[in-house]
Amino acid sequence: MSTPTPSHVFQANLTPARRRESLIFGLFGGATYLVLLCGALVFGTIIFKGAGTVFQAKAPFINTSFLLDAPESLHVFQFEGKKMELGDRAFRLFQAEHPEVAKLKQESYIYSAGGIFPCIVGTLLLVVGSMTIALTLGVSAAIYLNEYARDGMFIRFIRLAILNLAGVPSIVFGLFGFGMFVIFFGWNVSLIAGWFTLAFMVLPVVITASEESLKAVPKGFREGSLALGATKWQTIRKNVLPYALPGILTSSILGIARVAGETAPIMFTAAYVVRDKLPWQVDKFSDFFFQGVMALPYHIYVVSSKIPQNEYTERVQYGTAFVFLVLVAMIATTSIILRNHLRNRYKW
Amino acid sequence: MVTTAPILMDTRPVAPASTFRPTTTTPAAAGPGAQAAPAETLIDIDHVDFFYGATQALHDVSLRIENRKVTAFIGPSGCGKSTLLRCLNRMNDLIDGTRIAKGSIRIRGVDIHQHDVDVIELRKQVGMVFQKSNPFPKSIYENITYGLRLQGVNNKARLDEVVEKSLRGAALWDEVKDRLDASGLGLSGGQQQRLCIARAIAVEPEVILMDEPCSALDPVATAKVEELIQELRTRFTIVIVTHNMQQAARCSDKTAFFYMGKLIEYADTRDIFTKPANAQTEAYVSGRFG
Ligand SMILES: Nc1ncnc2c1ncn2[C@@H]1O[C@H](COP(=O)(O)OP(=O)(O)OP(=O)(O)O)[C@@H](O)[C@H]1O
Numbered sequence: 291m292s293t294p295t296p297s298h299v300f301q302a303n304l305t306p307a308r309r310r311e312s313l314i315f316g317l318f319g320g321a322t323y324l325v326l327l328c329g330a331l332v333f334g335t336i337i338f339k340g341a342g343t344v345f346q347a348k349a350p351f352i353n354t355s356f357l358l359d360a361p362e363s364l365h366v367f368q369f370e371g372k373k374m375e376l377g378d379r380a381f382r383l384f385q386a387e388h389p390e391v392a393k394l395k396q397e398s399y400i401y402s403a404g405g406i407f408p409c410i411v412g413t414l415l416l417v418v419g420s421m422t423i424a425l426t427l428g429v430s431a432a433i434y435l436n437e438y439a440r441d442g443m444f445i446r447f448i449r450l451a452i453l454n455l456a457g458v459p460s461i462v463f464g465l466f467g468f469g470m471f472v473i474f475f476g477w478n479v480s481l482i483a484g485w486f487t488l489a490f491m492v493l494p495v496v497i498t499a500s501e502e503s504l505k506a507v508p509k510g511f512r513e514g515s516l517a518l519g520a521t522k523w524q525t526i527r528k529n530v531l532p533y534a535l536p537g538i539l540t541s542s543i544l545g546i547a548r549v550a551g552e553t554a555p556i557m558f559t560a561a562y563v564v565r566d567k568l569p570w571q572v573d574k575f576s577d578f579f580f581q582g583v584m585a586l587p588y589h590i591y592v593v594s595s596k597i598p599q600n601e602y603t604e605r606v607q608y609g610t611a612f613v614f615l616v617l618v619a620m621i622a623t624t625s626i627i628l629r630n631h632l633r634n635r636y637k638w
Numbered sequence: 639m640v641t642t643a644p645i646l647m648d649t650r651p652v653a654p655a656s657t658f659r660p661t662t663t664t665p666a667a668a669g670p671g672a673q674a675a676p677a678e679t680l681i682d683i684d685h686v687d688f689f690y691g692a693t694q695a696l697h698d699v700s701l702r703i704e705n706r707k708v709t710a711f712i713g714p715s716g717c718g719k720s721t722l723l724r725c726l727n728r729m730n731d732l733i734d735g736t737r738i739a740k741g742s743i744r745i746r747g748v749d750i751h752q753h754d755v756d757v758i759e760l761r762k763q764v765g766m767v768f769q770k771s772n773p774f775p776k777s778i779y780e781n782i783t784y785g786l787r788l789q790g791v792n793n794k795a796r797l798d799e800v801v802e803k804s805l806r807g808a809a810l811w812d813e814v815k816d817r818l819d820a821s822g823l824g825l826s827g828g829q830q831q832r833l834c835i836a837r838a839i840a841v842e843p844e845v846i847l848m849d850e851p852c853s854a855l856d857p858v859a860t861a862k863v864e865e866l867i868q869e870l871r872t873r874f875t876i877v878i879v880t881h882n883m884q885q886a887a888r889c890s891d892k893t894a895f896f897y898m899g900k901l902i903e904y905a906d907t908r909d910i911f912t913k914p915a916n917a918q919t920e921a922y923v924s925g926r927f928g
């Protein structure tokens with residue numbers, strides 16, 4: 291490629307280095323867009339297929355039955371030349387009117403009719419409880435490590451342990467929770483065992499992030515407060531923690547997504563495949579804590595692996611995944627709004 | 639020393655903040671010949687060796703800071719001015735591995751590093767203004783009332799009164815009286831530093847320590863703070879660290895010159911700047927080194 295005579299000193303020309311650069315940039319860009327495409331495909335499929343379950347054409351446009359009912363089995367059969375698809379309750383009513391259906395050939399699919407209300411409730415309860423425990427323990431530990439403990443071998447060892455703990459697969463936390471809470475403490479498969487297992491799983495992240503947030507608060511605020519005759523704890527409570535809170539919340543948003551989404555930690559500790567009653571419909575108060583719950587991620591696991599895949603079951607499979615995504619997004623948005631609100635209040 | 643030791647003891651529930659205040663009547667306050675001269679010693683720094691871990695930052699420093707006077711610490715960077723200042727309200731306690739290996743610092747005869755001294759009580763009496771102004775990211779009002787609220791004062795009328803008094807005391811009232819609820823961080827650099835001074839005087843300390851309070855300020859803001867120091871000197875004992883010779887000359891009564899962790903010369907400011915006894919002092923104040 292012979293270079294034409296430049297018309298001025300800054301004349302652009304394609305040197306090999308230039309060409310290599312555009313090639314490399316092209317590759318990097320391509321990789322980025324490929325990732326984006328995969329993400330869009332995953333979300334797109336779930337939204338496209340799930341929205342059909344959750345929304346409907348006629349008012350109120352949301353399929354309230356799917357959101358507010360318990361799961362039921364779906365009965366599919368031919369009746370007088372018509373194909374019928376009925377959930378448990380409807381099927382029983384229908385059978386009362388037409389006793390002959392009992393003799394008809396019918397297929398039935400569990401969990402494929404009705405809704406997923408108990409799973410939504412269960413997941414919300416798991417998230418709120420475990421995040422409360424994780425934040426309480428995590429922020430306390432971070433305050434101790436960052437403000438009180440003297441840096442030494444032991445503290446450095448603890449930090450290292452916390453860091454490593456963050457990388458432990460969630461199934462290991464699940465087994466730990468099973469051994470510790472379910473068996474050793476004798477809590478059985480229960481909401482409270484799930485709370486603690488999930489809390490322990492996100493604790494390393496919460497501690498590390500809380501410590502970072504505490505570190506980010508300028509030393510001058512602490513010194514200024516101490517110089518006015520505040521105790522260390524007064525200083526932390528009034529003049530450090532409020533400013534660190536937005537950062538702590540940011541980290542817990544990630545924690546929320548994990549707590550809401552992980553299946554492995556709850557499958558041995560908190561999740562029931564099916565529970566007829568809602569968590570608060572209990573005989574005695576303690577049963578609220580000591581009974582398992584249904585949960586969205588576990589329900590997704592069940593309906594996608596324990597029942598056949600076909601046009602009748604697809605409804606609940608994609609619908610559940612869709613609701614799950616929306617729920618996590620909503621919780622995260624709430625925390626982001628809360629965080630921004632706090633951040634605007636304490637800016638420096 | 640023996641007679642007044644309980645003053646700084648951890649007796650917070652009982653002892654009112656004012657036990658430390660009585661100025662001239664306390665017998666222990668009277669150093670030798672105190673009743674005659676107005677030069678009454680408030681802080682007695684006695685042969686102090688100070689260490690950061692293994693490195694010694696102060697070597698055998700002795701000086702007496704007088705009550706209701708402005709004392710300036712000058713000297714080249716790293717000579718230990720801040721270190722000594724932070725000894726006076728025990729801010730050095732916050733740094734791991736610091737210790738006073740020898741000597742003592744007495745305020746009104748009480749050795750402030752004694753075990754039974756309550757550091758909280760000490761810091762209420764010995765306030766501090768930092769080099770980098772550090773208003774809290776709260777409203778101006780909350781900044782001023784921070785110290786009082788810590789002491790459990792919640793009476794709105796009383797707080798309002800203190801806010802006005804302190805802001806007037808720090809020559810800031812007229813500039814901020816209409817926006818007390820605005821953040822302290824919205825003020826200019828000079829205003830922020832005066833806010834920090836107001837915050838310090840709101841708890842009515844006896845001593846105010848200032849570590850290069852004007853180093854980040856422009857000449858106009860500096861002049862304002864200096865003016866303020868002139869007004870405060872009648873009510874507080876002020877110790878100020880400065881790199882600015884003129885500032886030391888303008889606002890202080892006594893000046894201490896430090897070099898490499900040693901006190902080289904301590905005398906009336908006028909004498910330090912006009913007829914220093916030491917050749918190093920002379921070289922420093924005339925700008926030939928440091
Ligand atoms: N936190 C610390 N740990 C260890 N050494 C320190 C620490 N702070 C100060 N020093 C050392 O102590 C000596 C005195 O420091 P100091 O801060 O008192 O100096 P200074 O006179 O205030 O200086 P400047 O005018 O620069 O503020 C210096 O040699 C410094 O390196």
Ligand SMILES: [Mg+2]
Binds near residue numbers: 719720721849
């Ligand atoms: Mg200094």
